[in-house]
Amino acid sequence: MGKRFNLLGIVVVVFAVLLITMTAIRLTGMGNDFPNPVGNALNRILSPIEEVIWKVGDGIKKNARAIFRFREVLAENEEYRKQIEQLKSDNLKLKEQVLAALRYEELSKPFNNPTLDKYEKIGATIINRNASAWYQTIKVNKGKNDGVKVNDPVVANLGLVGKVVTVTATTADILMITDSEGKVGAMVRDSQGQPIFGVLSGSFERDNRLKSWGTLEITFLQEDEVNIGDLVFTSGLGGVYPKGIPIGVVASVKIDSSGIQKVATVDPIVNFDTLEEVNIISVPEEG
Amino acid sequence: MKRNIVLFILLCLCLVFQGTLFQYLSIGGIKPDLVMLLVIYIALHQKPLAGLIYGFAYGLIIDMYMGRYIGLHAIILAVVALLVSYIQQKWYRENVILTMMLVFFLTFLGQLLLVVMAVTSGLQWSARNPFDTMMGISFYNCLLVPFTYPLIHRSFTKGILKASREYEQQQW
Numbered sequence: 001m002g003k004r005f006n007l008l009g010i011v012v013v014v015f016a017v018l019l020i021t022m023t024a025i026r027l028t029g030m031g032n033d034f035p036n037p038v039g040n041a042l043n044r045i046l047s048p049i050e051e052v053i054w055k056v057g058d059g060i061k062k063n064a065r066a067i068f069r070f071r072e073v074l075a076e077n078e079e080y081r082k083q084i085e086q087l088k089s090d091n092l093k094l095k096e097q098v099l100a101a102l103r104y105e106e107l108s109k110p111f112n113n114p115t116l117d118k119y120e121k122i123g124a125t126i127i128n129r130n131a132s133a134w135y136q137t138i139k140v141n142k143g144k145n146d147g148v149k150v151n152d153p154v155v156a157n158l159g160l161v162g163k164v165v166t167v168t169a170t171t172a173d174i175l176m177i178t179d180s181e182g183k184v185g186a187m188v189r190d191s192q193g194q195p196i197f198g199v200l201s202g203s204f205e206r207d208n209r210l211k212s213w214g215t216l217e218i219t220f221l222q223e224d225e226v227n228i229g230d231l232v233f234t235s236g237l238g239g240v241y242p243k244g245i246p247i248g249v250v251a252s253v254k255i256d257s258s259g260i261q262k263v264a265t266v267d268p269i270v271n272f273d274t275l276e277e278v279n280i281i282s283v284p285e286e287g
Numbered sequence: 288m289k290r291n292i293v294l295f296i297l298l299c300l301c302l303v304f305q306g307t308l309f310q311y312l313s314i315g316g317i318k319p320d321l322v323m324l325l326v327i328y329i330a331l332h333q334k335p336l337a338g339l340i341y342g343f344a345y346g347l348i349i350d351m352y353m354g355r356y357i358g359l360h361a362i363i364l365a366v367v368a369l370l371v372s373y374i375q376q377k378w379y380r381e382n383v384i385l386t387m388m389l390v391f392f393l394t395f396l397g398q399l400l401l402v403v404m405a406v407t408s409g410l411q412w413s414a415r416n417p418f419d420t421m422m423g424i425s426f427y428n429c430l431l432v433p434f435t436y437p438l439i440h441r442s443f444t445k446g447i448l449k450a451s452r453e454y455e456q457q458q459w
Contacts, residue, residue, distance in 0.1 A: 166354030212316030
């Protein structure tokens with residue numbers, strides 16, 4: 001009798017624990033600002049250590065390359081010098097074009113898109129990366145104290161990196177768009193300039209084993225006119241990302257197995273493996 | 288007490304190294320699951336109930352450190368630790384090769400549970416082709432065993448992590 005009660009008791013406890021944890025998992029998902037004192041304390045203690053290791057590692061990586069492959073680096077330098085000359089002259093041409101574009105923009109002001117320029121940006125250094133092989137996240141050294149909020153979009157150089165998912169006082173976790181949960185409302189333009197909307201998401205499927213991220217994909221309808229080389233921007237739909245941030249270039253288009261949809265893989269502009277600094281865009285609270 | 292402090296420091300090291308040192312040692316984005324490895328090692332030297340508690344507590348700490356999906360790792364590591372601590376009663380703990388096998392299979396099982404749990408709790412994972420990642424993590428974990436296990440095992444049986452005497456007496 002006693003034994004049976006024990007077994008029943010164990011089953012009940014196991015079931016209750018399972019239910020409670022699964023509810024907790026649901027409730028504490030991304031973009032959630034639940035109180036997390038243990039996590040805050042851990043991050044406060046561990047982030048300086050991580051920052052040091054990260055810096056030392058980067059230093060070793062860069063210098064070791066120069067030492068072991070001196071000849072190669074020398075040749076590379078020569079190559080770069082030539083490229084700089086080339087780029088300098090290109091730059092002049094581009095400057096002229098930019099001036100022309102600026103003049104054009106001045107003329108067409110009422111139609112201007114909201115750009116990133118009007119937002120305040122917070123520069124941050126990466127101190128930790130992908131704490132698990134399943135999460136494509138980076139941790140940066142700016143947090144609530146610096147004005148970072150959950151769901152702030154994050155960019156690097158020109159392209160979209162992701163969004164802030166958790167914030168502690170001194171650090172923030174950024175979910176990169178390469179994570180399969182980092183879905184982005186994306187947009188390409190067809191030959192008539194009409195926007196085609198889709199949702200960009202990462203996957204665990206790797207097309208290139210040298211990269212640490214899987215393929216980025218957008219699903220379209222079969223009649224949508226999407227071509228290789230089309231630029232992909234954020235659509236501004238969905239509320240998190242402002243409209244018009246560049247994401248990448250369409251690399252391939254194929255019909256999916258159902259035959260109804262087209263799947264376009266996207267080459268991101270940002271190289272997520274060599275990322276060191278990012279800009280967190282501080283979107284003002286609405287209301 | 289001293290033992291738990293040392294184990295907690297080891298856990299912190301695992302958390303830090305996973306995102307920093309092993310980022311440089313990762314192969315195509317595949318890196319070991321250090322905390323799962325640590326929990327397996329701990330559970331190899333515990334009674335089932337203690338193993339279960341260690342697994343759950345350490346899982347909870349990781350979830351809080353990562354700041355989302357509280358409970359995900361807690362449940363998985365609890366299950367893995369419980370299994371390991373059951374198996375260890377009939378296991379040759381001194382044998383590194385056998386331990387490598389154990390780590391490989393249990394890491395694989397843990398990662399499988401992680402994916403299943405993530406999908407059933409409604410996380411938006413595109414679970415397409417996670418097999419490679421699971422295999423990669425398990426294999427990497429298994430490769431780390433020869434470098435880490437002898438040290439940990441010695442520490443558990445003779446060194447600083449040696450259990451109090453009652454453990455040796457009443458194993459169940």
